[in-house]
Amino acid sequence: MTLNYVRNLVRQRAGIVLDEGKDYLIESRLATVAHEMGLASIEDVIARARTPANTNVESRVVEALTTNETTFFRDMYPFEALRETVIPQLMKARAATRTLRIWSAASSTGQEPYSIAMTLREHFPELKSWRVRILATDLAEGILDRAKLGRYRQIEVNRGLPASLLVKYFTRDGNDWVISPELRAMVDFSAFNLVTDMARYPACDIAFVRNVLIYFDLPTKQAVLRRVREVLAPDGVLFLGGTEGTTLDDVYERVVADKAAFYRPRKSAR
Ligand SMILES: C[S@@+](CC[C@H](N)C(=O)[O-])C[C@H]1O[C@@H](n2cnc3c(N)ncnc32)[C@H](O)[C@@H]1O
Known part of the structure; x- marks a missing residue:
């Protein structure tokens, strides 16, 4: 069945598990791709993706099946713990x-x-004289292109962004809000696949791996978390999404800080 091809492709290329209960999602997302590509049906999209020379259509199918839901200061408490x-x-x-x-x-x-x-x-103006790197990565290149622009619709800035920070760090452009060049310059964006790029995870002091592991099966999730442990500084910190845990008690220790939880590498593990 053609949807099986899509399920296998997305699992292989992104680690994302789409069981049969998600057929509606595959169909509706691929209908959008068909429309954008000027094709008559999702079968046509799949046929193109299966043509060996068409790796870009394959990538487009994979990207269409990612879920990109996010907000500013999502869940709030992790950012309080950070601060x-x-x-x-x-x-x-x-x-x-x-x-x-x-x-x-x-x-x-x-x-x-x-x-x-x-x-x-x-909160930390003294960091201006430090070497601070915020590396932001995602599998979906189209999504990264949007991130790099730092341009948001009203409905997006209404979600989680305090008005004081909106007026301080964004300027209005038509119906959109654009992030200040100073903030934009603090973030390096790069395409990166957590599942297929395991050999090049970047060394870091703080890792936000939030609301992405939920799409993976348990072995993939654990492999990602073990690999993060290898690149995380021994005194570093890992943040996960509100509904996510590590299931690796020998590798990470859960720390509760007021209303937030984060993870530290266990000293014995490595
Ligand atoms: C729901 S969003 C989470 C965004 C943000 N971290 C948050 O918590 O609000 C999940 C993101 O994971 C990305 N993603 C899915 N599979 C991935 C993979 N294998 N490697 C890297 N990113 C992936 C998707 O493209 C999507 O943008």
Whole structure:
């Protein structure tokens, strides 16, 4: 069946599991791709994707089946923990090198890395003289292109972004809001696949791997988390989504900071 081909493709290329209960999702997302490509049906899209020379159509199908839902300061509490606990501790620990590396590993349209950048600018002005890298990566290149623009619709800035930060860090352009060049320059965006690019995970002090593991099966999720552990500094911190856990108690220790939880590598593991 053609939908099986799509299921296998998306699982192989992105680690995303789409069981048969998700057929409606495959059909509706591919109908959009068919429309955009000027094709009559989703079968035509699949036929194109299956043609060996058409890896870009394959990628388009995979990207269409990612879910890019995100908001500024999503769930709020992780950003409070970042501000109250994680950054102050790491600033003490890194006082000699004055270097901080933050990775937003499934950054979607950019709200997550820009929320991190705003947190740093608002609360830690002394970091201006440090070498701070916020690396934002995602599998979906079309989504990354949007993130790089830093251009958001009213409905997007209404979700999670306090009005004071909107007026301070964005300017209005027609119906949209555009992020300030200063904040934009704090974030490096790059295409990166958590499942197929395991050999090149970036070293980091803080990893945001939020609301992406939920799409993977357990072995894939655990492989990603073990690999993050290898590149995370021994005193580094991992943030996951609100409904996600590590299921790797020997590798990570859960830390509760007020209303948020994050993870630290266990000393014994490596
Ligand atoms: C629901 S969004 C989460 C965005 C943000 N981290 C948040 O919590 O709001 C999930 C993102 O994961 C990306 N994604 C899915 N599979 C991926 C993979 N194998 N490698 C990298 N990114 C992936 C999707 O493209 C999508 O943008």
